[in-house]
Amino acid sequence: MKHKKIRRKFILYLDGDLPETEKGKIEKHLSVCESCRNALKVIKELWDGEEKFQVLPPESLWYKLKDRLEEKRIDRILGLRLNKKKILKTAAAMVIVIISVLTGSRLGNALNPSFENENNIFLKNNITRDDFGINYFDILPPNSIAEDVFIFASNTEVNKK
Amino acid sequence: MDETQIIEHLKNGDEFIYKYVYDKYVRIIFNVCYKMAGSKEEAEDASQEVFIKVFNSIDSFRADSKLSTWIYRIAVNVCINFQRRKKIVKFLSFDFWEEEKDSPVENSTPLKSLEKLEIQNTVQRALNRLPAKQKTALILSRYEEKSYKEIAEIMGTSLPAVESLIFRAKENLAKKLSLLKNN
Ligand SMILES: [Zn+2]
Numbered sequence: 001m002k003h004k005k006i007r008r009k010f011i012l013y014l015d016g017d018l019p020e021t022e023k024g025k026i027e028k029h030l031s032v033c034e035s036c037r038n039a040l041k042v043i044k045e046l047w048d049g050e051e052k053f054q055v056l057p058p059e060s061l062w063y064k065l066k067d068r069l070e071e072k073r074i075d076r077i078l079g080l081r082l083n084k085k086k087i088l089k090t091a092a093a094m095v096i097v098i099i100s101v102l103t104g105s106r107l108g109n110a111l112n113p114s115f116e117n118e119n120n121i122f123l124k125n126n127i128t129r130d131d132f133g134i135n136y137f138d139i140l141p142p143n144s145i146a147e148d149v150f151i152f153a154s155n156t157e158v159n160k161k
Numbered sequence: 162m163d164e165t166q167i168i169e170h171l172k173n174g175d176e177f178i179y180k181y182v183y184d185k186y187v188r189i190i191f192n193v194c195y196k197m198a199g200s201k202e203e204a205e206d207a208s209q210e211v212f213i214k215v216f217n218s219i220d221s222f223r224a225d226s227k228l229s230t231w232i233y234r235i236a237v238n239v240c241i242n243f244q245r246r247k248k249i250v251k252f253l254s255f256d257f258w259e260e261e262k263d264s265p266v267e268n269s270t271p272l273k274s275l276e277k278l279e280i281q282n283t284v285q286r287a288l289n290r291l292p293a294k295q296k297t298a299l300i301l302s303r304y305e306e307k308s309y310k311e312i313a314e315i316m317g318t319s320l321p322a323v324e325s326l327i328f329r330a331k332e333n334l335a336k337k338l339s340l341l342k343n344n
Binding site: 004008009015043046047051052057061065068069 | 179180183187188191192195201204205208209212213216217277280281283284303304328331332333334335336338339
């Protein structure tokens with residue numbers, strides 16, 4: 001049991017990752033246990049002897065990747081085609097909404113004929129807009145000198161009447 | 162070309178940048194995948210997956226880490242997923258049981274000097290048996306020579322967690338390698 005525990009620490013021991021106390025314990029055990037000394041030799045050979053080489057990627061890798069990228073691109077184009085259908089559907093829905101809003105407001109006007117009524121009152125009583133003077137607020141910028149002039153002029157006209 | 166330019170071209174989907182990024186990172190990616198997967202065929206498949214993920218999810222790259230760190234992270238995740246998938250396939254096809262019997266230690270004699278290739282294979286096979294996170298941390302530290310801080314960033318974990326992962330990885334690996342002597 002003790003051997004197993006010691007051997008578990010061998011890589012840490014070889015890499016110098018252990019605190020002094022544990023290092024001491026291992027060295028003490030190694031000095032008396034031949035079997036663990038042999039085990040350490042093997043692990044050292046494996047761990048330190050392993051070449052940390054870099055593998056070269058094969059040339060073909062780029063071409064394989066390129067093919068896959070190309071496939072993805074085609075998928076995306078196909079995806080766009082599907083999206084066109086979606087766009088058409090959305091457009092159709094929007095047209096329906098616009099039409100219903102317009103019809104709705106017309107219907108609303110028909111049901112609420114206050115505007116028409118106002119005009120009818122004007123017509124029935126033979127009143128024109130001129131009778132109220134010029135609607136200067138529509139033509140002139142408010143608080144301008146021209147506005148003052150106009151107010152003056154229209155007031156005198158109304159007064160004349 | 163600096164990193165910001167590369168990222169911009171990637172985000173624009175400029176096609177020429179794919180080859181540029183490939184040339185710049187293929188060695189890193191292929192080597193990480195090779196160590197993680199343990200075979201060249203799988204490293205090829207995994208590398209392609211990594212590049213496609215890099216190209217397609219560049220929009221999710223946030224500038225709080227280096228581009229290379231982000232690429233490492235993708236590589237690690239892809240390889241862990243590959244490993245997971247492989248384990249399931251192996252388990253379902255009963256290869257799992259065969260492989261377990263065929264441990265790296267049995268056919269080696271401890272005191273005979275080991276051939277280079279044999280050493281390589283033995284360590285690789287022992288590595289393959291480590292839990293994914295321990296293996297990842299150990300590979301990044303030992304073969305990619307990343308600092309613990311960088312590993313924490315790549316793996317999206319804390320510094321103490323990385324220290325503990327590497328410590329346990331080395332314990333586990335020593336245990337697996339020392340079976341040599343017992344048999
Ligand atoms: Zn012993």
